[in-house]
Amino acid sequence: MQSFNFKMPTEIIFGRHAEDQVAEKLREYGASRVFIVYGGGSVVKSGLLSRIECQLTSNGLAFQVLGGVQPNPRVALVREGIREALAFKANFILAVGGGSVIDSAKAIAHGTANPGIDVWDFWSGRAKLEKTMMFGSVLTIAAAGSETSDSSVLTNEDTMRKVGLSSPLNRPALAFMNPELTFTVPKKQLVCGIADILMHTLERYFTCDKEENAFTDRVAESLIKTVMETSKTAVENQEDYDAMSEIMWCGSVSHSDLTGLGRHKDFSVHKLGHELSARFDATHGASLSALWGSWAKYIYKDNPARFAKFAQRIFGITDGTDEERAELGIEMMVTYFKNLGVPTSLPELLGAHLSDSELYSLASLATAKDTKRLGTFHPLTRKDAFAIYKLANKE
Numbered sequence: 001m002q003s004f005n006f007k008m009p010t011e012i013i014f015g016r017h018a019e020d021q022v023a024e025k026l027r028e029y030g031a032s033r034v035f036i037v038y039g040g041g042s043v044v045k046s047g048l049l050s051r052i053e054c055q056l057t058s059n060g061l062a063f064q065v066l067g068g069v070q071p072n073p074r075v076a077l078v079r080e081g082i083r084e085a086l087a088f089k090a091n092f093i094l095a096v097g098g099g100s101v102i103d104s105a106k107a108i109a110h111g112t113a114n115p116g117i118d119v120w121d122f123w124s125g126r127a128k129l130e131k132t133m134m135f136g137s138v139l140t141i142a143a144a145g146s147e148t149s150d151s152s153v154l155t156n157e158d159t160m161r162k163v164g165l166s167s168p169l170n171r172p173a174l175a176f177m178n179p180e181l182t183f184t185v186p187k188k189q190l191v192c193g194i195a196d197i198l199m200h201t202l203e204r205y206f207t208c209d210k211e212e213n214a215f216t217d218r219v220a221e222s223l224i225k226t227v228m229e230t231s232k233t234a235v236e237n238q239e240d241y242d243a244m245s246e247i248m249w250c251g252s253v254s255h256s257d258l259t260g261l262g263r264h265k266d267f268s269v270h271k272l273g274h275e276l277s278a279r280f281d282a283t284h285g286a287s288l289s290a291l292w293g294s295w296a297k298y299i300y301k302d303n304p305a306r307f308a309k310f311a312q313r314i315f316g317i318t319d320g321t322d323e324e325r326a327e328l329g330i331e332m333m334v335t336y337f338k339n340l341g342v343p344t345s346l347p348e349l350l351g352a353h354l355s356d357s358e359l360y361s362l363a364s365l366a367t368a369k370d371t372k373r374l375g376t377f378h379p380l381t382r383k384d385a386f387a388i389y390k391l392a393n394k395e
Contacts, residue, residue, distance in 0.1 A: 002209060002262040010148050010172050014249065016241075018178040019138050022052050022094070023059035025174055029134060031092035033062045035085040035112075037105045039069040039097045043140065046184065049096060052138065064088045072155045072162060072277045072284065073100040075107070075120050082111035082119060093135035098193075099144020099284075102137045106152040106170050109135040123154050123163045136174030140181045142248040143193025143285060145200055145255025147175035155278055161365070162278035164270070175252065179245040183238055190238065191341045192285030194231045197251040198224060199288040203267045204260025206296075206306060208376040213262045220259040221313045223250050228314075228336060235340070268375025269295050272385060275362045282349055289342040290349040293334035294392035299378035300326050346393045359389040 013021050026034060034056055036049070043049045049065070056063045066081050085093065085108055093112070095105035111119035113133040121127035137147045146152065150170045155162040185193075205220045227250050233243040253259065272295070273287035282290075300307045301323070308322040311329025320328070334344050343349040354362075363385035366374060373379035380388070 002211060002213070002264075004261045006257060006261055007168065008148060008171065008256050008258070011174050012148075012177060012252070013174065014177045015245075016178060016180060018176045019048065019052065019181070020055070022138060022176055023055035023061060025176075026056075026061060026092055026094070026136070027059060029092065029136075029173055031061060031134070033088060033090045034064075034092045034094050035081070035088060035090035035108070036063055036065040036094045036096060037069060037081060037101055037108060038065065038067045038095075039101045040067075042184070043096050046181075048138070048140070048181065052094075052096060064090070069097065069101045069104045071100050072281060073104045073107075073153070075123075075154050075156050078104050078107040078111065078119055078154065081108040082115070085112045086115055091133065093133060095135070095137040096140065097137075098139070098141030098189075099146040099196075102139075102144070102146035102172070103152040103154065105135050105137065106132075106146070106172075107154055109133040110169070120154070120156055123156075123165045129165070129167050129169055132169045134173050136172045136176070138176045138181075139178075139248070141185050141189060141193055142179075142182050142244065142251040143189070143196045145197065145251050145253075147172060147177070148252045149255040150257070151255070153274070153284075160278050162274040164274070177248055177252065179241055179248045182244050182248060185238070187235070187238075187341075188283070191231075191235065192283045192289075193251070194227060194234075194247065194285070194340060195289040195337060195342045196285035197227055197247065197254050199269065199285070199292065200254040201259040202292065203270060204257075204263060204265055205310065206377050207260075207264045207266050209263045210303075211262075216259065216261050216263060217309075217313075221310075223254055223259055224314055226250055227254075231340060264376040266375040266377045268377070268380050271366055271374045272362075272380075272388065275366045276346075276349065279362065280350055286343050286349055289337045289340075289344055290346055291388065291392050292337070293330060293344055294388050296330045296333070297327075298384070298388050298391060300330065302378045346389070354389070354393055356390070359393060360386055362389055 093109040095102040230243040276287040304322040304326040307326030311317040367382040370382035
């Protein structure tokens with residue numbers, strides 16, 4: 001097993017009525033002026049935001065709210081949030097929503113703690129993130145895993161770039177997780193979220209490391225199988241508490257790094273998908289499912305035994321050569337995504353085929369004009385990225 005460092009400091013409050021502990025827990029963490037960030041109107045219509053506000057008021061905590069976070073969260077709204085949080089003199093940032101809201105809250109916390117630096121400089125690499133403000137989340141969508149992860153993604157709408165930032169300072173202090181809050185999530189968001197959860201572990205499972213790492217593999221495989229099994233129930237009955245609780249917890253574990261300890265991450269599919277989200281505002285989880293099969297078919301021969309192991313552990317495929325089992329495992333994973341109801345090609349994702357020039361432009365952006373290699377399983381050049389986009393464009 002490879003060496004690793006692992007620290008996941010987020011306190012999880014999980015279960016029915018978890019959100020009822022918000023004020024109590026925030027006081028324990030020293031919060032007195034809470035800046036709340038949310039997305040569309042769902043948390044308003046459901047009464048969740050009002051209930052949290054009442055809690056804070058009853059416990060003597062001042063608060064201010066900022067709504068309007070969009071999927072593929074924009075840096076412009078984050079900058080507005082930083083200005084408002086500074087004026088309010090906030091000392092805790094609370095996200096109420098899903099991954100985009102939590103990522104925005106992370107960025108607002110970083111920007112508020114570093115008022116002399118434009119927040120996009122942290123994402124572009126022009127500045128190093130060295131301090132932040134305490135933040136947490138009330139999770140309403142099981143998907144991105146941002147409530148426990150060390151990553152955050154922002155989109156710069158001026159440059160049409162979507163960029164991820166990894167830092168230990170991205171780990172929230174608190175995460176309130178009540179599966180009941182996911183019951184009313186639109187079906188599209190549910191299935192795209194499930195795809196995102198799976199991809200966070202698939203991107204850790206398929207890496208360049210050849211050393212045996214049995215426990216980490218078993219954790220990853222168990223999470224994948226749990227999500228695949230419970231997703232069938234969740235899609236049929238979104239108010240099945242047991243199914244939604246498994247999916248919600250798997251989402252947090254999947255992006256906490258636990259399913260990849262002792263292995264190098266790949267995340268090349270994420271990077272390719274980010275370009276689709278930035279250019280076409282494609283739903284994040286859908287952009288990943290649209291590309292994964294093409295990526296896997298393009299690179300699996302680098303280590304067919306790894307894909308054959310996946311096929312055996314996840315789908316029970318034991319007959320044939322490594323390559324035959326690998327190919328069948330890939331096809332079965334793509335079939336699962338299709339049955340789930342998420343796209344498995346670019347035409348399904350975007351509603352049209354892209355031209356070669358558009359694909360080449362995406363590949364060039366993803367690889368910074370061929371100056372960066374994507375992933376670790378098969379480090380992708382611009383030529384490789386173009387080939388994967390082109391393969392996905394034909395499906």
